[in-house]
Amino acid sequence: xxxxxxxxxxxxxxxxxxxxxxxxxxxxxxxxxxxxxxxxxxxxxxxxxxxxxxxxxxxxxxxxxxxxxxxxxxxxxxxxxxxxxxxxxxxxxxxxxxxxxxxxxxxxxxxxxxxxxxxxxxxxxxxxxxxxxx
Amino acid sequence: xxxxxxxxxxxxxxxxxxxxxxxxxxxxxxxxxxxxxxxxxxxxxxxxxxxxxxxxxxxxxxxxxxxxxxxxxxxxxxxxxxxxxxxxxxxxxxxxxxxxxxxxxxxxxxxxxxxxxxxxxxxxxxxxxxxxxxxxxxxxxxxxxxxxxxxxxxxxxxxxxxxxxxxxxxxxxxxxxxxxxxxxxxxxxxxxxxxxxxxxxxxxxxxxxxxxxxxxxxxxxxxxxxxxxxxxxxxxxxxxxxxxxxxxxxxxxxxxxxxxxxxxxxxxxxxxxxxxxxxxxxxxxxxxxxxxxxxxxxxxxxxxxxxxxxxxxxxxxxxxxxxxxxxxxxxxxxxxxxxxxxxxxxxxxxxxxxxxxxxxxxxxxxxxxxxxxxxxxxxxxxxxxxxxxxxxxxxxxxxxxxxxxxxxxxxxxxxxxxxxxxxxxxxxxxxxxxxxxxxxxxxxxxxxxxxxxxxxxxxxxxxxxxxxxxxxxxxxxxxxxxxxxxxxxxxxxxxxxxxxxxxxxxxxxxxxxxxxxxxxxxxxxxxxxxxxxxxxxxxxxxxxxxxxxxxxxxxxxxxxxxxxxxxxxxxxxxxxxxxxxxxxxxxxxxxxxxxxxxxxxxxxxxxxxxxxxxxxxxxxxxxx
Numbered sequence: 186x187x188x189x190x191x192x193x194x195x196x197x198x199x200x201x202x203x204x205x206x207x208x209x210x211x212x213x214x215x216x217x218x219x220x221x222x223x224x225x226x227x228x229x230x231x232x233x234x235x236x237x238x239x240x241x242x243x244x245x246x247x248x249x250x251x252x253x254x255x256x257x258x259x260x261x262x263x264x265x266x267x268x269x270x271x272x273x274x275x276x277x278x279x280x281x282x283x284x285x286x287x288x289x290x291x292x293x294x295x296x297x298x299x300x301x302x303x304x305x306x307x308x309x310x311x312x313x314x315x316x317x318x319x
Numbered sequence: 320x321x322x323x324x325x326x327x328x329x330x331x332x333x334x335x336x337x338x339x340x341x342x343x344x345x346x347x348x349x350x351x352x353x354x355x356x357x358x359x360x361x362x363x364x365x366x367x368x369x370x371x372x373x374x375x376x377x378x379x380x381x382x383x384x385x386x387x388x389x390x391x392x393x394x395x396x397x398x399x400x401x402x403x404x405x406x407x408x409x410x411x412x413x414x415x416x417x418x419x420x421x422x423x424x425x426x427x428x429x430x431x432x433x434x435x436x437x438x439x440x441x442x443x444x445x446x447x448x449x450x451x452x453x454x455x456x457x458x459x460x461x462x463x464x465x466x467x468x469x470x471x472x473x474x475x476x477x478x479x480x481x482x483x484x485x486x487x488x489x490x491x492x493x494x495x496x497x498x499x500x501x502x503x504x505x506x507x508x509x510x511x512x513x514x515x516x517x518x519x520x521x522x523x524x525x526x527x528x529x530x531x532x533x534x535x536x537x538x539x540x541x542x543x544x545x546x547x548x549x550x551x552x553x554x555x556x557x558x559x560x561x562x563x564x565x566x567x568x569x570x571x572x573x574x575x576x577x578x579x580x581x582x583x584x585x586x587x588x589x590x591x592x593x594x595x596x597x598x599x600x601x602x603x604x605x606x607x608x609x610x611x612x613x614x615x616x617x618x619x620x621x622x623x624x625x626x627x628x629x630x631x632x633x634x635x636x637x638x639x640x641x642x643x644x645x646x647x648x649x650x651x652x653x654x655x656x657x658x659x660x661x662x663x664x665x666x667x668x669x670x671x672x673x674x675x676x677x678x679x680x681x682x683x684x685x686x687x688x689x690x691x692x693x694x695x696x697x698x699x700x701x702x703x704x705x706x707x708x709x710x711x712x713x714x715x716x717x718x719x720x721x722x723x724x725x726x727x728x729x730x731x732x733x734x735x736x737x738x739x740x741x742x743x744x745x746x747x748x749x750x751x752x753x754x755x756x757x758x759x760x761x762x763x764x765x766x767x768x769x770x771x772x773x774x775x776x777x778x779x780x781x782x783x784x785x786x787x788x789x790x791x792x793x794x795x796x797x798x799x800x801x802x803x804x805x806x807x808x809x810x811x812x813x814x815x816x817x818x819x820x821x822x823x824x825x826x827x828x829x830x831x832x833x834x835x836x837x838x839x840x841x842x843x844x845x846x847x848x849x850x851x852x853x854x855x856x857x858x859x860x861x862x863x864x865x866x867x868x869x870x871x872x873x874x875x876x877x878x879x880x881x882x883x884x885x886x887x888x889x890x891x892x893x894x895x896x897x898x899x900x901x902x903x904x905x906x907x908x909x910x911x912x913x914x915x916x917x918x919x920x921x922x923x924x925x926x927x928x929x930x931x932x933x934x935x936x937x938x939x940x941x942x943x
Contacts, residue, residue, distance in 0.1 A: 210928065242877070242881065242929075243757065243759040243877060243929075244760075246759060246850075247759045247760060247805075247806065250853060299829055299845075300827035300828075300849070300850050301826070301827045301847060301849030301850060301857075302827075302849075302850075304849050304858070305853075305854075
């Protein structure tokens with residue numbers, strides 16, 4: 186797995202991780218470390234570009250969830266309560282404010298929807314819209 | 320008795336500096352020089368000088384126009400052993416029968432030339448001696464009466480004498496005598512070099528043997544404490560130190576602690592002594608510089624040096640600190656102390672360094688061994704964990720008329736994160752709960768979570784009417800007990816074994832496959848739902864289907880579909896469906912075994928990276 190890190194300026198600064206290869210138990214640590222490092226360096230909004238992600242395992246999901254928690258817990262003003270999240274999920278309106286996904290393959294999308302990750306992570310197919318959504 | 324012949328005058332030494340008599344013809348000169356050159360080359364190159372002495376002597380005698388010569392050398396051990404000097408016949412050329420080497424009367428006892436040596440008198444380049452040996456020897460002397468003697472010496476020390484014999488003084492030409500002095504001094508140098516070499520060789524041999532036996536002893540100790548206590552004893556003994564200590568990094572960072580000692584009045588190990596691992600003291604400095612530190616007499620050094628009372632009380636004046644280096648990394652230091660000032664000899668320093676390398680390796684080996692023992696203990700724990708885990712899985716399959724149940728579980732490691740359960744639910748009609756789950760996360764944490772998760776779901780299943788509520792409650796209970804490091808995907812279904820109605824809910828788990836006998840195809844039991852353990856509240860759903868006779872339900876974890884082969888391809892859902900379809904008609908157990916076998920064959924030698932869990936439920940066809 187390789188991660189290409191880009192910095193985009195939308196309404197707010199957005200970091201883009203383009204993940205190439207597999208996100209599994211073998212690569213999740215690297216992904217987490219890079220995300221943690223970027224967070225330390227000031228990253229508050231992350232778009233995961235999944236166009237080149239070939240496989241997402243449960244360990245990869247766990248890593249994405251950790252990054253979700255990192256950005257959710259530590260970002261001021263994003264602290265929506267779980268109840269609010271649940272209501273939002275029920276109403277189909279809740280989406281994470283600081284972590285978004287871009288264009289997963291159909292296999293990866295399948296994993297995201299099976300595990301319910303698509304219920305709290307907004308998934309875009311248009312990069313411009315994805316960046317503008319932060 | 321022969322005597323030195325002062326009245327005849329010891330002939331003035333000639334050619335002491337090696338210059339030759341100008342009266343020599345050019346041819347003589349060339350021959351002279353080339354022979355001398357050959358002799359000195361042979362002497363210089365020889366390691367076994369004794370071996371070339373014979374040859375050099377032979378050439379010399381011939382060149383001098385004589386017939387007989389011999390070399391006597393001081394026996395280096397005689398003085399120690401017998402309290403007096405003794406001489407050995409080291410080389411001889413063409414001795415007359417009277418002086419045959421095996422004749423005790425010829426070679427026993429002293430000789431005028433030996434007395435000269437003892438008296439320290441043969442300081443001249445050469446000396447002419449009436450040979451007492453020849454005089455007293457019985458048998459043919461071939462007319463030999465006198466010999467010219469060149470001392471063999473190393474600096475001030477007499478090593479022996481080079482003698483060439485003749486019937487009278489006239490037989491020694493000035494050129495011959497100059498040759499004699501030259502060769503004599505060459506031989507002296509060569510002998511000394513050989514002696515030094517032998518000493519060195521001997522030292523090295525002793526050193527190597529000590530090292531060898533030390534390393535053999537060190538490597539035979541697997542217990543670290545045992546090893547280091549023997550090490551300090553050995554080092555102290557081998558280097559005749561008054562005290563020796565081994566210091567290893569303390570748990571408290573920045574300190575070295577005494578780990579083994581010998582020869583100390585008060586044991587710093589018992590007193591749990593530590594020294595700062597910095598430049599304030601010898602061990603700290605050696606650790607930092609990774610270099611040997613020698614202080615033969617501490618009193619000659621800065622007295623303000625770090626010297627606490629307990630160290631002063633030992634009365635050490637000299638010390639050596641050797642860092643134990645492993646791949647250049649200091650793993651500890653050896654401290655040798657003397658209560659009298661003493662500078663270590665060259666060989667000792669080298670020995671110390673070699674020994675330090677051995678000690679570092681032995682310590683590392685012992686550490687590794689201890690880690691291995693710990694690992695074995697951990698493995699035992701894991702094996703126990705596995706037993707506990709397996710005990711949490713149902714021991715028997717439920718039995719219900721018209722239904723078959725089969726289940727398979729295989730952990731990828733000693734402990735896994737998957738679990739499944741059959742839960743007999745209270746009340747009528749007869750209802751059976753079935754759960755399959757996968758804790759996302761690996762290792763012991765996931766396994767512990769699995770143990771708790773399975774209990775929680777089991778408890779929730781008994782307390783709730785429908786699968787959605789069961790999983791929702793399980794989620795709340797899971798979150799009460801843990802942070803969000805781990806989460807669980809779970810599928811839970813309640814089967815009415817009378818009607819075949821299956822009510823189910825999923826929390827992010829792969830949809831089970833429902834193989835219908837009427838269509839001959841697999842359908843996914845897909846329900847939206849988020850994994851358990853992330854949010855306090857989860858939005859889950861209840862779905863319902865009716866299982867018809869001849870249908871199969873296959874519940875599985877991603878270890879099945881994500882089983883990988885050597886080409887890094889996944890077993891995937893299509894192969895799973897095909898296997899079910901191909902085995903439709905078989906019992907639940909047969910279908911299960913077929914799937915397990917297909918996955919096994921598919922993966923080949925590639926070890927599974929995830930747990931594999933399978934549950935197969937079959938509603939038997941009517942009349943079966």
